[in-house]
Amino acid sequence: MFRHGLFLRFISKKVFFIFISIALIIAYTIYATNTCLVRSLPYILKNDELTKFPSALSILSTARPESRSHNNKATVVRLVPLLTWSGLAEEQRKVEKNASKDGAPKYRFLRQQGLHPVRRLPDALVIGVKKSGTRALLEFIRLHPDVRAAGSEVHFFDRHYSNGFTWYRHKMPPTLEGQITMEKTPSYFVTKEAPVRVHQMNPTTKLLVVVRDPVTRAISDYTQVASKRLNKDMKSFEELAFVNGSQCGIVNTSWGPVRIGVYARHLERWLKYFPLQQMLFVSGERLVVDPAAEMARVQNFLGLKHVVTEKHFYFNATKGFPCLMKSEGRSTPHCLGKTKGRNHPHIRPAALERLRQFYRPFNLRFYQMTGINFGWS
Numbered sequence: 001m002f003r004h005g006l007f008l009r010f011i012s013k014k015v016f017f018i019f020i021s022i023a024l025i026i027a028y029t030i031y032a033t034n035t036c037l038v039r040s041l042p043y044i045l046k047n048d049e050l051t052k053f054p055s056a057l058s059i060l061s062t063a064r065p066e067s068r069s070h071n072n073k074a075t076v077v078r079l080v081p082l083l084t085w086s087g088l089a090e091e092q093r094k095v096e097k098n099a100s101k102d103g104a105p106k107y108r109f110l111r112q113q114g115l116h117p118v119r120r121l122p123d124a125l126v127i128g129v130k131k132s133g134t135r136a137l138l139e140f141i142r143l144h145p146d147v148r149a150a151g152s153e154v155h156f157f158d159r160h161y162s163n164g165f166t167w168y169r170h171k172m173p174p175t176l177e178g179q180i181t182m183e184k185t186p187s188y189f190v191t192k193e194a195p196v197r198v199h200q201m202n203p204t205t206k207l208l209v210v211v212r213d214p215v216t217r218a219i220s221d222y223t224q225v226a227s228k229r230l231n232k233d234m235k236s237f238e239e240l241a242f243v244n245g246s247q248c249g250i251v252n253t254s255w256g257p258v259r260i261g262v263y264a265r266h267l268e269r270w271l272k273y274f275p276l277q278q279m280l281f282v283s284g285e286r287l288v289v290d291p292a293a294e295m296a297r298v299q300n301f302l303g304l305k306h307v308v309t310e311k312h313f314y315f316n317a318t319k320g321f322p323c324l325m326k327s328e329g330r331s332t333p334h335c336l337g338k339t340k341g342r343n344h345p346h347i348r349p350a351a352l353e354r355l356r357q358f359y360r361p362f363n364l365r366f367y368q369m370t371g372i373n374f375g376w377s
């Protein structure tokens with residue numbers, strides 16, 4: 001009994017020492033590996049430009065730039081956790097903000113790889129229709145790595161045509177061979193000169209047209225104008241949509257928001273220059289209820305792999321619209337801005353019905369021309 005107890009004490013002492021030794025060896029190995037890894041990083045990366053590239057930055061120190069000098073013996077190196085997606089995007093934003101577009105580190109990085117992004121005229125245009133979901137379409141398609149798009153509306157074919165194609169090309173983002181360059185300006189669809197001008201630029205340009213029930217579209221258009229005139233007097237929708245403001249009378253076809261919705265008329269002009277197969281009609285309504293399905297059509301049309309799928313979207317109940325899990329510029333879930341998805345004013349049912357009546361024959365004609373029934377009542 002006594003001998004047995006002594007034996008156990010001897011064993012547990014031995015086990016204790018073995019345990020402590022192993023722990024010390026492990027601790028030292030981890031310390032040595034980390035120190036070696038961090039010290040050697042600048043040499044592994046060698047190129048200073050590369051160290052600015054965010055993916056490489058993920059394991060660099062957060063020390064201030066002046067203390068990051070490779071030759072400085074007193075280099076302060078702190079181990080930081082790998083950058084999260086949002087951290088990466090934040091770094092990318094900071095780097096891009098401080099660099100001119102052509103000289104942005106990501107392009108310099110690509111050039112080092114022997115790739116040369118250059119600014120090209122667009123291969124595909126979102127030509128309209130205003131207030132139908134054109135921004136949503138552009139934001140969704142630019143999630144695709146093979147698509148690069150101008151962020152804001154360029155208005156080349158309507159307002160700035162006299163500036164010439166070189167000016168236009170410089171408004172485009174640099175792209176690599178094989179990437180699609182895109183731009184969206186919804187007013188092109190209703191600009192008389194736009195079809196011939198786009199054709200002159202490139203007769204094979206792919207054209208995307210987002211369309212929405214013309215009655216809702218007109219109200220959305222009106223809401224936008226009203227929102228910009230907050231404190232000023234503004235006539236009611238009915239007063240503007242009908243001649244002399246009569247609710248059940250004559251529709252005011254000279255009022256822009258009404259005229260834009262006569263899609264068949266505008267389409268006729270485009271069809272004089274472009275075959276129907278070169279145009280894709282995207283349903284603004286489906287873009288809201290089933291964005292992934294509509295984006296599948298868009299990717300087919302552009303000859304792209306289906307990269308933008310259900311997993312990129314979630315429905316935001318507060319916004320009442322599909323929003324993005326992440327995008328080109330942001331890695332966190334986010335929705336389109338406040339100017340998209342505004343509350344519409346109440347319009348009297350009789351006025352709505354009169355407008356529907358007005359649009360019905362034009363809508364039918366549009367369905368025939370496109371071969372798609374958009375289901376507007």
Ligand SMILES: Nc1ncnc2c1ncn2[C@@H]1O[C@H](COP(=O)(O)OS(=O)(=O)O)[C@@H](OP(=O)(O)O)[C@H]1O
Pocket residue numbers: 129130131132133134135136186219220221223284287288321322323335336339340341342
């Ligand atoms: N995902 C998502 N989020 C927010 N809004 C969305 C979305 N998808 C489509 N829409 C609809 O887009 C309408 C604005 O259309 P456009 O982007 O073409 O407007 S604009 O012509 O560029 O001003 C906007 O119109 P309003 O609702 O009248 O504001 C929306 O209904």
